[in-house]
Amino acid sequence: MSQKVLLNATEVNIALHRLACQLIENHDTFSNTVLIGIQPRGIFLAERIKSLLETDYKVKNIELGYLDITFYRDDFRRNNKLIEANRTNINLVFIDDVLYTGRSIRAALTAIQSFGRPLEIELLTFIDRRFSRHLPIQPDYRGRQVDAINNEKVKVCWKENDGLDAVYLINN
Secondary structure, eight states: OEEEEEEOHHHHHHHHHHHHHHHHHHHTTOTTEEEEEETTTHHHHHHHHHHHHHHTSOOOOOEEEEEOOGGGOTTTOOOOOOOOOOBOSOEEEEEEEEESSSHHHHHHHHHHGGGOBOSEEEEEEEEEOTTOOSSOOOOSEEEEEOOOOTTEEEEEEOHHHHSSOEEEEEEO
């Protein structure tokens, strides 16, 4: 097994700042916006983005939540019951570390409907593996686009969880 460094800590930091600036351009004061980290690994990115927005860009009152999609994944179980959720007056930004097949995002969309229908949902992903999609899902914000073939894995390391910031392309 071999691995190649795709982004070092400096490049990770640059991409995080770019993503934060793009969010500011589209959400200004974040008055009706909530950042949602998709568990388990999207929470590290969501917390970093929130921290950057608050400390470096002085954006106040950013709402942050976490969404566990375990029971909504299509490979966990199926639910044939149709439920119509109520619309809420809030914009959501789903945040995840790697967009690969799109199945986690589909599960997040299904899960969030249990809490009502938001005005708008956007997707921020740190790494976009664009040629691996099983579903027609594209990010609104991406840190980096990576072309990896199916037997290659992209691993995002966050200093809060892994001790360092880095992104690796791993050949199995």
